[in-house]
Amino acid sequence: MSIETLKTDDGQVTIWMDGPAWDDHPKVATVGKCKFTSATAGARLLAEAVALAKSKGATALIGPMEGDTWHAYRLISARGDQPPFLMEPSSADHDEAAFKTSGFDVISSYFSASAPLSALPGPKPKDTDVFTIEPWDGTDPDALFTQVYDLSCAAFAHNPFYKHIDLTDFLAMYQPVVPLLKQELILFARDSTGALVGFLFGIPNYAEGPEPRSVILKTYASAQKGAGHWLSYQFYVNAKAMGFETVIHALMHDDNLSAIRSGLNGADVFRRYALMGRAL
Structure with missing residues (x-):
């Protein structure tokens, strides 16, 4: 499995070249372990991740995902007031904006609920x-x-x-x-x-x-x-x-x-x- 990490002074991402299937894309990569100081910094890093994945032959990129759905994936799109729970994915409030600015769209949605x-x-x-x-x-x-x-x-x-x-x-x-x-x-x-x-x-x-x-x-x-x-x-x-x-x-x-x-x-x-x- 090919894994590469991109780092700058204001963030980092890791790219897994052997991602899961998504629609009819022949070669899907994933990007995860995203840490950005701002939406602007994140968009720059994600643009680099896109270029790297494309240069390696990937036809699509999904994230945040650490290689597959068995490991950490998803970002928080609506945080609410309840504190984090055990084993819950984490992300910064600006992460979604970083992904959208660099050309990503929501491809799957999830929620947590309590009773x-x-x-x-x-x-x-x-x-x-x-x-x-x-x-x-x-x-x-x-x-x-x-x-x-x-x-x-x-x-x-x-x-x-x-x-x-x-x-x-x-x-x-x-x-x-x-x-x-x-x-x-x-x-x-x-x-x-x-x-x-x-x-x-x-x-x-x-x-x-x-x-x-x-x-x-x-x-x-x-x-x-x-x-x-x-x-x-x-x-x-x-x-x-x-x-x-x-x-x-x-x-x-x-x-x-x-x-x-x-x-x-x-x-x-x-x-x-x-x-x-x-x-x-």
């Missing part, structure tokens, strides 16, 4: 014998995340901007958060053979300190109809029993089912994000 757990979980889903829901047993985190990896690759393969990642790289991303994990907030759906057909990954919002009052519903995926509803229901039940007061529905695409379900659960949007792109 009081006092109003959840809502009606219990219908009982089923197609799958069962169980929490992580707290042992062997590598085995845990290997299962999550396998289902994630299958569930997300058709998502926009998807790019495959090796298991070793996937495990390296999650190993730093293992000490922060709570068994009750990591849930599996298994069919009658024991095969994994869904998972939900939640984590306390330690950005609030050692005793957070909010909990983050970070990711879930399902290969079985109804499993996602059951996973989220059990997550809310467990989170309430643990004393959390608020749930954060983190980093949802504007158009996906999670966004619809978040709205049905009475969640209020508090932050918006954008992914930017331009043809070269």
Whole structure:
């Protein structure tokens, strides 16, 4: 993988030449790790990134994205008043202007929302014998995340901007958060053979300190109809029993089912994000 970093006195960016697919562009690069002192400085650096990517054969450039959607991507397009939460992307207020000035447009939009757990979980889903829901047993985190990896690759393969990642790289991303994990907030759906057909990954919002009052519903995926509803229901039940007061529905695409379900659960949007792109 070809990676290059551009630095000046007023900022820096890193370019990954082997980016994910985007529309019908034959060779997509990404630009991330963006640090600008101003929109003007950012636009200058991004113009250099565009020229470099084009000279290397790229036909499109998207960002902010650190190579793929498994790693940090998106900028904050509407900050709101709520403080940052754990594992949330960060960007300066002038970053979006820097991208737009250098010819980028919004190509995908996302949001985070919060809801009081006092109003959840809502009606219990219908009982089923197609799958069962169980929490992580707290042992062997590598085995845990290997299962999550396998289902994630299958569930997300058709998502926009998807790019495959090796298991070793996937495990390296999650190993730093293992000490922060709570068994009750990591849930599996298994069919009658024991095969994994869904998972939900939640984590306390330690950005609030050692005793957070909010909990983050970070990711879930399902290969079985109804499993996602059951996973989220059990997550809310467990989170309430643990004393959390608020749930954060983190980093949802504007158009996906999670966004619809978040709205049905009475969640209020508090932050918006954008992914930017331009043809070269």
